Amino acid sequence: MKLYDTHSRELVDLRKKPGEKIVGYVCGITPYDEPHLGHVRTALVFDLFHRFVTAQGYEPVFVSNFTDVDDKIIERSAKLSVHPFALAEKYERLYYKLMDFLNVEPLYAYIRVSQVIPDIIEAVKQLIDKGHAYVTPDGVYFSVSSFPDYGELSGRKVEDMSLLEARVEPSPFKKDPRDFALWKSRKPGETIWWHSPWGDGRPGWHIECTVISVKFAGFPLDFHGGGSDLIFPHHENEKAQSEALMGQKPFAKAWMHTGMLRIGEEEMHKSLGNFIGATEIMSKYDPDVVRYLLLSTYYRDPVTFSEEAYNQAEHTVSNLRSYFERLDWVSKSGETRSQVIYLISSARDAFNNALESDLNSSAALSEIHKLIAQLRVEDVNVGEALLVKEFLSHTLQTVFGLRLTRNRTVDESLIQDVVELRNSFRREKKFSEADDIRNMLLKHGIVLEDTKDGTRWIREQ
Numbered sequence: 001m002k003l004y005d006t007h008s009r010e011l012v013d014l015r016k017k018p019g020e021k022i023v024g025y026v027c028g029i030t031p032y033d034e035p036h037l038g039h040v041r042t043a044l045v046f047d048l049f050h051r052f053v054t055a056q057g058y059e060p061v062f063v064s065n066f067t068d069v070d071d072k073i074i075e076r077s078a079k080l081s082v083h084p085f086a087l088a089e090k091y092e093r094l095y096y097k098l099m100d101f102l103n104v105e106p107l108y109a110y111i112r113v114s115q116v117i118p119d120i121i122e123a124v125k126q127l128i129d130k131g132h133a134y135v136t137p138d139g140v141y142f143s144v145s146s147f148p149d150y151g152e153l154s155g156r157k158v159e160d161m162s163l164l165e166a167r168v169e170p171s172p173f174k175k176d177p178r179d180f181a182l183w184k185s186r187k188p189g190e191t192i193w194w195h196s197p198w199g200d201g202r203p204g205w206h207i208e209c210t211v212i213s214v215k216f217a218g219f220p221l222d223f224h225g226g227g228s229d230l231i232f233p234h235h236e237n238e239k240a241q242s243e244a245l246m247g248q249k250p251f252a253k254a255w256m257h258t259g260m261l262r263i264g265e266e267e268m269h270k271s272l273g274n275f276i277g278a279t280e281i282m283s284k285y286d287p288d289v290v291r292y293l294l295l296s297t298y299y300r301d302p303v304t305f306s307e308e309a310y311n312q313a314e315h316t317v318s319n320l321r322s323y324f325e326r327l328d329w330v331s332k333s334g335e336t337r338s339q340v341i342y343l344i345s346s347a348r349d350a351f352n353n354a355l356e357s358d359l360n361s362s363a364a365l366s367e368i369h370k371l372i373a374q375l376r377v378e379d380v381n382v383g384e385a386l387l388v389k390e391f392l393s394h395t396l397q398t399v400f401g402l403r404l405t406r407n408r409t410v411d412e413s414l415i416q417d418v419v420e421l422r423n424s425f426r427r428e429k430k431f432s433e434a435d436d437i438r439n440m441l442l443k444h445g446i447v448l449e450d451t452k453d454g455t456r457w458i459r460e461q
């Protein structure tokens with residue numbers, strides 16, 4: 001399995017054999033508001049990764065977190081007059097609901113910051129002891145100048161960072177504007193805090209990911225993932241404090257970053273009013289179409305979510321479903337042709353190679369479309385149809401997580417009754433009435449096929 005590493009800017013081979021663990025960490029959400037489509041993209045990319053390595057026989061140990069101790073949670077919960085943990089729990093539940101809706105398989109562990117406070121205090125103590133951190137009246141800071149590799153991941157120059165960091169976390173006690181908080185002293189009125197050797201307070205943002213990944217995934221990580229907006233300062237800081245704490249590098253063999261999400265022509269931002277949150281996603285969209293749309297682009301590239309892109313993805317998913325379902329109708333007998341076996345096995349190899357090579361989902365999907373274009377349902381026999389079906393079931397359902405068999409329970413019995421009515425007209429040789437029913441169903445996207453075993457139907461779009 002090869003992954004593009006943001007740090008070295010090249011492909012890194014994880015050198016794993018089936019049966020071995022692939023250990024990784026993905027930065028999770030801050031549950032102060034609804035998770036949105038940007039979070040969905042990252043979750044789907046790592047779900048595809050998780051599903052693929054599982055299918056290839058590796059053992060994934062993927063860990064993620066909930067930042068339930070954070071400025072944004074404290075501010076919003078104060079405004080709403082609820083406890084910060086009640087607010088965090090509400091949006092954690094919504095996140096799980098959204099993941100379930102999107103058919104995302106659960107990762108190995110999701111850990112809240114509030115579950116690891118003693119471990120964080122221990123890590124901060126060690127960083128102070130090793131000379132990488134210092135205590136001030138408003139908290140404990142990581143000393144960037146104690147870590148010469150700082151800036152390597154993001155490729156930032158010291159001058160740029162000074163400006164940015166000074167704006168993000170101003171403090172009169174910092175020795176260097178780039179230094180960042182490991183522990184923040186309690187401010188008046190704050191409702192979540194813990195005792196520590198440096199007074200009451202709470203962790204800074206970055207230290208949680210170091211502590212949770214080392215404790216629950218392991219060190220070093222095979223990969224560390226997240227949105228590309230996290231590269232600086234979050235991942236730069238995580239890398240520095242983790243390697244300083246462990247006295248070894250690298251923290252992660254590969255740093256994986258998902259590209260940005262555009263809504264139409266623009267990046268998604270709350271301030272632009274083009275924010276698509278969990279509630280809207282679950283009420284307006286087909287989860288499989290969202291999944292297809294967001295995974296049909298290679299994860300490092302920007303992806304555009306627009307009405308046009310959605311409609312196109314919907315059309316493609318509908319065609320894939322229809323192809324998949326029509327394979328069940330094949331009744332032609334005959335020997336399995338060797339060229340069909342060859343086509344399928346080459347498609348399978350190309351599919352696996354595309355995903356083994358930095359999870360190139362767009363190349364993997366195009367192998368599937370190529371195969372389907374070469375093998376029309378009308379031309380294959382029963383044995384061949386089974387092979388194609390098995391291939392699609394593995395690639396699209398197991399690895400890509402798409403549900404190809406439509407849920408027909410809602411109005412299936414009604415359609416079946418109408419089909420029965422048409423059959424009774426046909427038995428009475430009332431062909432014109434029977435045709436009227438066929439055309440009426442067609443108007444609603446229901447296609448009938450009369451076979452010697454009876455009449456079958458599918459939904460076409």
Ligand SMILES: [Zn+2]
Nearest residue numbers: 027209234238
């Ligand atoms: Zn993180």
